[in-house]
Amino acid sequence: MNIGEVSERSGLPAKTIRYYEDIGLVRPLRSDNGYRSFREADLHKLAFLGRARTLGFSIEACRTLLGLYEDGSRESAQVKTVAEAHLAEIDVKIAQLRDMRDTLSHLVDACRGDDRPDCPILRDLSGGRD
Amino acid sequence: MNIGEVSERSGLPAKTIRYYEDIGLVRPLRSDNGYRSFREADLHKLAFLGRARTLGFSIEACRTLLGLYEDGSRESAQVKTVAEAHLAEIDVKIAQLRDMRDTLSHLVDACRGDDRPDCPILRDLSGGRD
DNA sequence: ATTGAGCTTCCAGTAACTGGAGGCCTTATC
DNA sequence: GATAAGGCCTCCAGTTACTGGAAGCTCAAT
Structure with a gap:
């Protein structure tokens, strides 16, 4: 998936997605032409981030939540x-x-x-x- | 008055007062030694700004309000x-x-x-x- | 003369993007 | 094959309202 499609499906502006990559929240692959290449998992992460942001979580809190989301052995208490x-x-x-x-x-x-x-x-x- | 006294009496940090001068909200005089020299009117303006800020007015709104405050011929409707x-x-x-x-x-x-x-x-x- | 406090300017950083410039890549059309 | 449109790229600057810090001058007291 290119960034345009991910933008549309996640509801996040392409600019924001690039920014999230900059600060290490997502790590899309790259195609030979230099374009970002997103997997489904990347899309899910971005949708997760979008939702967390609308609930007002700071970016750093989002980073933490995303880490817990991806950590199967998390404790819900965290x-x-x-x-x-x-x-x-x-x-x-x-x-x-x-x-x-x-x-x-x-x-x-x-x-x-x-x-x-x-x-x-x-x-x-x-x-x-x- | 030097900035320290104004800071104490207005409740605003000296840094903030310098910033307000930077963006043209106050225009203190200068002493020969280069220090800012505040008049009572400057102090009143700064206190006004501090109060307006605690009410959540943006800096630009504060600028407008300050202008109205100083304009004897304002209309309260504004x-x-x-x-x-x-x-x-x-x-x-x-x-x-x-x-x-x-x-x-x-x-x-x-x-x-x-x-x-x-x-x-x-x-x-x-x-x-x- | 030498502290120490108070003042000066200037530069950088904060939060989370957003806008824009300049320039490839791709696809379609003529 | 040339060209135009649209999508993508990076990099830089701007947003809000300060805040922190460095380097250095001034002032009062010892």
């Missing part, structure tokens, strides 16, 4: 540990965003949004010194 | 528009993270996390082909 760590990160991010959201939505609600300069949003940002 | 756009982005991010969280927490719950290789998380990532 996988679970990685996933739980990521879940905890997601929770932190959500909490941070919610804090921002709460503060910001109060400010937005308080702002009349008309043609006058008076603005609670700017007042808040300026530390009330205004 | 500020509100920027804030609402940012609020919408936050909502999108929260929704994405929640989706990830939901999927991932189901998978984590389904994984026994013991010494056996069988793992629903990997099964999901591999597209069920496992």
